[in-house]
Amino acid sequence: SLAVADPLVVEGVTVRFGALAALADVSLRAEPGTVHAVIGPNGAGKSTLFNVISGVYRATSGRVLLGGTVLTGQRPHRVTALGVGRAFQNLAGSPYESVLDNIMIGRHHLMRTGFLSAGLRIPSARHEERLHRARAREIAEFLDLGERLHVPIGILPYGDRKRVEVARALATEPRVLLLDEPVAGMNAVETAQMTATIRAIRASLGITVLLVEHDMTMVMSLADRVTVLDFGRVVSDGTPAEVSRDPAVIRAYLGT
Ligand code: ADP
Ligand code: MG
Numbered sequence: 001s002l003a004v005a006d007p008l009v010v011e012g013v014t015v016r017f018g019a020l021a022a023l024a025d026v027s028l029r030a031e032p033g034t035v036h037a038v039i040g041p042n043g044a045g046k047s048t049l050f051n052v053i054s055g056v057y058r059a060t061s062g063r064v065l066l067g068g069t070v071l072t073g074q075r076p077h078r079v080t081a082l083g084v085g086r087a088f089q090n091l092a093g094s095p096y097e098s099v100l101d102n103i104m105i106g107r108h109h110l111m112r113t114g115f116l117s118a119g120l121r122i123p124s125a126r127h128e129e130r131l132h133r134a135r136a137r138e139i140a141e142f143l144d145l146g147e148r149l150h151v152p153i154g155i156l157p158y159g160d161r162k163r164v165e166v167a168r169a170l171a172t173e174p175r176v177l178l179l180d181e182p183v184a185g186m187n188a189v190e191t192a193q194m195t196a197t198i199r200a201i202r203a204s205l206g207i208t209v210l211l212v213e214h215d216m217t218m219v220m221s222l223a224d225r226v227t228v229l230d231f232g233r234v235v236s237d238g239t240p241a242e243v244s245r246d247p248a249v250i251r252a253y254l255g256t
Pocket of ligand 2: 047048
């Protein structure tokens, strides 16, 4: 089984769509208990990288590993079960279902008996479901959603809804959490709150956070390490201070 201290390693990953290499020989290493940001201009390959890690896209070549376990070639639900949770860039989830039920979706793969037998009121299944609901409630409280457990997510303010998506990803009990633009569209107050939440995840849960984000102020204040992509290639990798004074990064953003 996997140790908590396993890094997420991307080894020479290439993803081709016809003639286009959306990723070309990309390598990075995200250490446990850190926030590792992936930045780059639009079309650089950031979402493609997340799709490869989570098993949605197939790598043309190269591998993704969590500790000694190869993730490439596994189906998305297996990758989730192996410890990679993902919060999506766009609003996800069922708008008419409550906050709690949406968070519970993240726990499906952990439930041995499943929702059907729970619905049929088989005692052991009812017990198991209660334990999962208690954990889902705990995660909701961690994300300041404790007062909104029974509200349908469709009527929540945008920032709350994005936090439900992070809560659902956390409910999978990940070792690695992929966050695709978690503060996109948020106001300053919501952004500060999400930044504090990500710091708390890193500090108290020891999870590896892989973060794609356009808000550079947020990235530079939060990330331990930054990988910069441009046209599918790694053009820089280092601490926020190192990459922000790297001429290759400035070139990538100026498009020259
Ligand atoms: P980013 O998230 O950095 O903005 P993407 O990973 O979404 O960039 O896209 C990288 C490149 O790959 C873009 O040129 C995009 O059009 C292309 N691409 C992404 N997904 C697909 C796909 N499923 N089929 C064809 N091209 C794709
Ligand atoms: Mg994207």
